[in-house]
Amino acid sequence: MAHNMTPEPVEDGQKSEEAVTENGTDRSNVTPISPRAARELEVREGRVRAEEIFRTAEYEGEALRMGQVLRRVREVLGYQLTEIAKETRIRDNFLMGIERMEVQTIAPGYLKAYLLTYARYLGLPEQEVVQRYTRECGGLDEVKSAAPVPKMGQIDKNATKWPLIVAGAALLAAVVAAGVTAMVMMNNAPEELLSEAPVAVSGARDSLFADVRPQAGAPVELPLEIFAARQGWLEVRGADGTIFLSRTLAEGETYFPRLNASWTVSARNGGDFQWRVGDVVIGPIGPDGAQVFSVSVDEQLPLAAEMLAPPAVPAAEDDPATQ
Secondary structure, eight states: OOOOOOOOOOOOTTOOOOOOTTOOOOOOOOOOOHHHHHHHHHHHHHHHHHHHHHOOOTTTTOOHHHHHHHHHHHHHHTTTHHHHHHHOOOHHHHHHHHHOOOOOTSTOOOOOHHHHHHHHHOOOOOHHHHHHHHHHTTTTHHHHHHTTOOOOOOOOOOSSSSSHHHHHHHHHHHHHHHHHHHHHHHSSSSSOOOOOOOOOOOOHHHHSSTTTOOOOOOTTTEEEEEEEOOEEEEEOOOOTSEEEEEEEEOOTTEEEOOSSOOOOEEEGGGGEEEEEEEEEEEEESOOTSSSSEEESSSHHHHHHHHHHHOOOOOOOOOOGOOO
């Protein structure tokens, strides 16, 4: 005989275990966030953090140069160098060199374009990136013209080249006309007979310049040094752009650059540093309070040699009694 089984009533408020998480939270009325929404939230947070790093040039209390700013912005945005290189067509080792501010391997004329492309990819103000990079890496000739970098001396305004072209053409025409005239006169002149004659050799030149010594070049062994009169930032570069020094020197610290090797120095304040040979001050690197860029080391050698040369002894006058 069959019996009808009545299901047991479910108490009010009782729910299945599947609707309750391990911590007791009811998941039946919670809408989970989608992976796409989570990604968008992460991107927005990264963008805010990247803008803060770019604006303050700091990361976790550490002051950053422009190359380091680009690296930290890229990291907080979650980009890899290989990914950026593939999309921008810029080699990853060039991007790494830009971040490290070691750009001597980049061909001249390409650095500014790479900076603009990289800044655009990271969503940063392109011209401001170039200007700030310029101020901190002023030894690069192609970058210095891209931003208002203070320079020593006055800079003349660019003038039109047409007057120079016209003057050059006129000079060339005058030279050609003079040459044609000389040829005509030589052809019309009577032929002269050549005769053997003694050639007089004058010794006046030897007598006039006998006491003149040829100017000797600056000695390579001259111990020219850069002396920090005050604490300041200094950068020393080789002829190929290699950075041998780029840091803040303490007051009283010295640095000996290589001589006759086309090295250059840059400083944020030219008055912070002096050219010295031992205790002799040759002069400051640049004007006090002004930034200097790519000052030649070798150009200081003649001045140093002149200052260190012994004073000339005047020649004794001839004694009439001996004549």
